[in-house]
Amino acid sequence: RWxxxxxxxxxxxxxxxxxxxxYGELWFLRQIVIPQLGARQGVKCWTGxxxxxxxxxxxxxxxxxxxxxxxxxxxxxxxxxxxxxxTGTGALILLxxxxxxxxxRGESLPDIVASLRALLENDPIAxxxxxxxxxxxxxxxxxxxxxxQIGYTPREVNYFKVEGxxxxxxxxxxxxxxxxxxxxxxxxxxxxxxxxxxxxxSLISGSDEQS
Numbered sequence: 001r002w003x004x005x006x007x008x009x010x011x012x013x014x015x016x017x018x019x020x021x022x023y024g025e026l027w028f029l030r031q032i033v034i035p036q037l038g039a040r041q042g043v044k045c046w047t048g049x050x051x052x053x054x055x056x057x058x059x060x061x062x063x064x065x066x067x068x069x070x071x072x073x074x075x076x077x078x079x080x081x082x083x084x085x086x087t088g089t090g091a092l093i094l095l096x097x098x099x100x101x102x103x104x105r106g107e108s109l110p111d112i113v114a115s116l117r118a119l120l121e122n123d124p125i126a127x128x129x130x131x132x133x134x135x136x137x138x139x140x141x142x143x144x145x146x147x148x149q150i151g152y153t154p155r156e157v158n159y160f161k162v163e164g165x166x167x168x169x170x171x172x173x174x175x176x177x178x179x180x181x182x183x184x185x186x187x188x189x190x191x192x193x194x195x196x197x198x199x200x201x202s203l204i205s206g207s208d209e210q211s
Contacts, residue, residue: 013143016150019109022137023152024067024097025055026112032197034119036205039126049133053082054089061091061203064162069101074187081181084168091161091203093195096187098156106151110144159200160193 014022025048033056034042048055054062064083066076076096078084086092100106113134120127162168167185174181 010138013140013146014138018138019147019150020067020069020099020101020152021065022139023099023107023109023112024065024095026109026116027097027154028056028063028065028095030112030116030119032201033204036201039120039123040129043120043126043129043133046133049136053080053085054092057089058204059090060206061093061200062086062089063093063095063200063204065095065097067097067099068187069099075184076187076190078168078183078185081169081171081174081179084162084166085170085172086162087170087172092163093200093203094160094162094190095200096156096158096160096190097154098158100153100155101150102153103149104151106153108149108151109139109147110141111151113139157197158187158190159195159197160190161195162193166190166193 025046029042029046033045036042037045045056045058047057048065054064056063056065068074068076076094084092084094116130117127120130160166167189169181169183
């Protein structure tokens, strides 16, 4: 298990962008997913830790979480031509969390991990699953001192429905031989695809179990 961990992750811990990205995923898990689906089902829907194209998969939709901080609030980095491809996902939602990141202000990554552990305290199965997923993404308590300095405060939360002419590259549109595409999209261009958080909650809670 450790050998596999060291092949995938830096023994020094998560990079700053990885910490920020993980904070965003855990924020969505805590604020929206677990309150809607309950602890056990909610944690099961956090599939990105297992390498799926999107961070969360539900019966009727998938959600990809992107975070930005002040220096780059207006661009979202997309990791592949499949990340915003809604083939087979049901509705595909892109969640953008604009974060204020400051030294020793706001909520740190260890803070949000601790709050989720406390939330799952009475469900050992959900708690064990959370620990497994944290390990999979490279989060270890031994690195807590590296993660405590920076705290995050969400400034703006936007949900975009990825459909039609949403700004994206998808696999079906690529020429043969082209792959591993990384690109950025402008938040401003996504705004016409905004949907209310309540609509996202309806999509999520309409799913009784993971497909």
